[in-house]
Structures are given as structure tokens and as C-alpha cells.
Amino acid sequence: MTTPALTVTGVGHTYGTHTVLDDVSFTVAEGEMLCVVGPSGCGKTTLLRILAGLVPPARGRIEAAGHPVAEHGRGIAVVLQDYHRSLPPWLRVADTVALPLRDTPLGKTERAQRVHDALASVGLSDVDRKWPARLSGGMQQRVALARAFATRPSILLLDEPFASVDAQTRFELEDLLLRIRAQHAVTTVLVTHDLDEAVYLGDRVLILSPGPATTVHTTLTVDLPSPRHQIDTRACAAFVTLRAELAAALRRADAPA
Ligand SMILES: Nc1ncnc2c1ncn2[C@@H]1O[C@H](COP(=O)(O)OP(=O)(O)OP(=O)(O)O)[C@@H](O)[C@H]1O
Ligand SMILES: [Mg+2]
Numbered sequence: 001m002t003t004p005a006l007t008v009t010g011v012g013h014t015y016g017t018h019t020v021l022d023d024v025s026f027t028v029a030e031g032e033m034l035c036v037v038g039p040s041g042c043g044k045t046t047l048l049r050i051l052a053g054l055v056p057p058a059r060g061r062i063e064a065a066g067h068p069v070a071e072h073g074r075g076i077a078v079v080l081q082d083y084h085r086s087l088p089p090w091l092r093v094a095d096t097v098a099l100p101l102r103d104t105p106l107g108k109t110e111r112a113q114r115v116h117d118a119l120a121s122v123g124l125s126d127v128d129r130k131w132p133a134r135l136s137g138g139m140q141q142r143v144a145l146a147r148a149f150a151t152r153p154s155i156l157l158l159d160e161p162f163a164s165v166d167a168q169t170r171f172e173l174e175d176l177l178l179r180i181r182a183q184h185a186v187t188t189v190l191v192t193h194d195l196d197e198a199v200y201l202g203d204r205v206l207i208l209s210p211g212p213a214t215t216v217h218t219t220l221t222v223d224l225p226s227p228r229h230q231i232d233t234r235a236c237a238a239f240v241t242l243r244a245e246l247a248a249a250l251r252r253a254d255a256p257a
Contacts, residue, residue, distance in 0.1 A: 005187035011060030022213035031185035035198035038208030077153035118150035138165035217253035
């Protein structure tokens with residue numbers, strides 16, 4: 001059996017006396033898209049920060065390709081929920097996207113090409129010289145995505161990445177993510193509150209229980225054919241059934257024991 005891209009074993013986390021996560025375990029296969037859903041405040045962002053190695057878990061282990069995430073080093077890119085705070089106000093858009101490439105062995109020309117390609121992929125080629133504060137919320141969110149794409153990560157962690165873009169842009173960015181995943185076999189963990197999005201994008205959906213002491217309630221396998229299509233996939237009977245199953249599972253997770 002091949003080593004999973006991500007292995008989460010018995011992860012628990014506590015803020016002060018408040019236990020947010022308790023005994024969370026799951027794996028993500030190489031190239032898989034795992035969507036994570038759960039009630040607001042249950043600990044999804046906390047989990048993503050732990051997966052990214054930004055917060056050490058109080059308990060448990062995270063391994064990327066069989067190594068502890070802290071040692072994994074490069075190869076994990078994260079787009080945080082509070083993306084607007086993650087864009088330095090003193091850097092123009094292109095310099096922000098270039099920031100994670102700073103300590104790589106890439107030459108100047110290659111770096112510029114990466115930045116150009118990443119901005120083009122999110123439809124922002126024309127704002128490369130702008131300051132982030134001059135962009136709309138949705139555009140800032142796309143800059144944060146471009147910065148993650150520019151590093152060509154093997155693992156991409158996304159926290160509600162399309163929450164503040166309009167419906168049409170959201171569809172385009174969802175399909176961009178699917179294309180990037182297909183082309184580069186990027187392992188992706190994506191947190192979303194949108195159940196349709198979870199089914200549309202996911203190979204599996206991880207359903208977390210409500211807090212406190214959130215754990216994995218269940219996982220749903222999304223066996224829809226690829227490539228997916230925004231109109232046809234969402235209209236097919238299997239999609240509608242899966243969405244209903246996901247809604248029912250969330251309701252069960254929420255029901256008092
Ligand atoms: N730095 C922190 N210090 C103390 N408590 C925190 C901190 N970060 C999060 N929390 C608490 O931990 C719990 C989980 O927060 P988290 O942001 O992980 O939830 P979430 O599932 O991402 O919520 P949402 O869906 O609203 O984004 C909440 O009760 C929150 O108040
Ligand atoms: Mg969150």
C-alpha cells in the first residue's frame with residue numbers, strides 16, 4: 001500500500017480549558033481532494049492550521065508523506081480563512097505572490113514567470129502592480145490563492161477559499177482547482193460551508209461533529225465521474241443524492257447523543 005500524502009492520528013487541541021478537537025484521525029491519499037465540513041466554531045480552521053504545521057497539536061501526530069509536518073518543510077501551501085490579513089499591505093500584488101519563492105533556488109526569470117502564471121490562472125494579470133488594499137475582497141482572496149499556487153505545492157490546504165467571490169468566479173476557481181489537481185496531482189484539503197461545493201469538488205467529504213471536543217463524525221465517498229462539469233454534474237441524479245446524504249449526515253452529527 002502506498003503511503004498517504006497526509007496521515008492524521010489522534011489529534012487533539014485545547015485553547016486554555018476549551019477542548020476544540022479530540023482524537024481526530026484520517027488520511028488523505030496522494031492527489032486526493034478531501035473536503036471538510038462541520039458547524040461554525042467546531043474547529044475546522046484550527047485543524048487546518050495544525051495540518052499546515054502552523055500550530056503544534058496538543059495531542060496526536062500529523063505526517064506528510066510519512067514524515068512529521070514540521071520536518072516536511074516546503075511543499076505545503078495554505079490559504080487561510082482571514083486571507084485579507086495574510087496579504088502584507090506594504091507589498092504590491094506581484095511581490096506578495098513572489099514572497100514564498102524568495103528562498104527557493106529559482107532564478108529571477110523563472111520566479112517572474114511563476115508569478116505571472118499564478119496571477120493569470122486566477123484572472124488577475126492586470127493588477128500585479130496594485131496594492132492589496134485597492135482590491136475588492138474577492139480579488140484579495142484570489143491573490144492569496146495565486147500565492148499558494150506559485151509555490152507548486154504537493155499539498156494544498158484551503159480554508160473557505162471561495163467564500164467572498166461572486167458565483168461565476170467561484171465556479172471558475174473551483175474548476176481551476178480541479179484542473180490544477182488533475183495536472184499536478186496536488187493533494188488538497190478544502191474547508192467549506194457549501195455542501196454543493198463539497199460534493200462538486202471532493203473525492204471524499206469529511207464531516208466533523210459539533211464542538212466542543214470535535215471529532216470525525218463520518219466520511220462520505222463522492223463517486224462522481226471526472227472531469228466534473230458545473231452544470232451537468234450538479235444536475236445529475238447521483239450529485240443530488242450525495243448532497244442529500246451529506247446534509248443528512250451533518251444533521252445526524254448535530255443531533256444530541
Ligand atoms: N487562538 C485562539 N484562542 C482561543 N480560542 C480559539 C482560538 N482560535 C479558535 N478558538 C476557538 O476554537 C473554536 C474553534 O475555532 P475555529 O476557528 O477552528 O472554528 P471553525 O470551525 O473554523 O469555525 P468557522 O466555521 O466559523 O470558521 C472556537 O470556539 C473558537 O472560538
Ligand atoms: Mg474557520
